[in-house]
Amino acid sequence: MLDRYGIIALFALMAVIFPAIPLLLSWVIHPKKPNQSKLSTYECGLEFEDFPEHVQEVWVQFRVQYYIFALIFVVFAIEVVFLYPWAVAYNALGLFALVEMFIFLGILFVALAYAWRKNLLEWV
């Protein structure tokens, strides 16, 4: 068991090293000749510095729609995490699991229907 997770640890190590190697290598060999217009924010060819202050600001409050989707996601993700052990143990549990499943998936369905009814799934 332990050596299996040892391999996972090796993978975790390599997962960081593997992208870092080409980055370092190219950092060594690529040319470094920065100038003002290269380093300015991309704006389809317009001069970013000419914009008024409030237009230059990027890190602004964002639309609430994104967060609502994130909230629905959290609800479903937690339900799914519960579904996995249930699915593994399903064969051993028999009728009890079947009834449980109807109740559990029923709750999920109701949640989805509620969100749908409340127009939370509409992207406006």
Add this chain to the structure above:
Amino acid sequence: MDILNSLFTNLYDWLAATIHSLLAGLGLTKDAESAIVAAIMGLIVVTVILLWMVLMVLILIWLERKNAARVQDRVGPNRVGPWGLLQPVADTVKMFIKEDIIPTNADKLVHTLAPIVTMAPAVLAFAVIPWGKGMFPADLNIGVLWVVAVGSIGTLGIFMAGYGSNNKFSLLGGMRGVAQAVSYEIPQVLTIVTIVLMTGTMSLVKIVESQGGWGGLQWYIFAFPVGPIAFVVFYLSSLAEVNRTPFDIPEGESEIVAGHHTEYSGMKWGLFYLAEYFNFFLVCCLGAILFFGGWQGPGFLPGYVWFILKVYFLIWVGMWIRMTWPRFRVDQLMGFAWKVLVPIALLNILLAGLRFDLFSLLRMMGLIS
């Protein structure tokens, strides 16, 4: 055939034995010796898999461009090497020697870390993928969960890229990317539950082993109707999960320039590209394992060849979809996930739970064990 089938496992055993005998003269304790051998072999396995994946990605890029060219009645790359085969290599060299620009306004740390954070989970997920009989780095009993859990870290990378660039297009792309990734993760994960339900295990190796009946053809794609439905939902949501066209609104170039990697150039951009193909390859591997029996197949080909063939079939289907479908609109995309795929996936779990599939029927009639 047996020799071919166990070629790589034998090679592994031989290497491990060789390292053992090399270490024998050093007078280490038994435990220390086997620990060192395990570590060295682990490193070799990880390196081989990564190099193999880089090779696969180079081939994929070439295939994708040639395929697109064929569909659009063009020739495609044909200058570098025979049939343009070395074109991806030339592109890689170009990326290495290209200047890396970090805009003055960007958050430098987040901007630099984002490609690494995007790349790392794509590598991590390959820790549990079985390539053939006995050919897997680690057989976790939570294999499926590991792939899913690690895969969702990639979303963070996209958002870091979007936020760290301090560019409106990037931020929009990052936000869209997160919204899309979290939405499509639900149907993807729900369809995997169906397979776990039918198998009773989360280990990818055991899932493949359970599909060995019928001379290696008892794949879950044939478990009508649950299997095919689950596969279609899984495949579509996976394509969306890895931001493939037609689901690529996070980088939709006709609307928001290049989305989250607008401000990236050189090798950092290359890493995003690499991660995209790693992820694409990964979901195709997962599809082949869960629905097409992984390394199982009729005995005239070794297991790992079957696996690669299946993966490339799925990849080809993905490319085909990319060439033929126009890009979705944002609202269509989100609606498709929540109003079509999620209900179908939930109903499918009900069907699977009621044992309403071909395999269970045959099992009930006593035709298969």
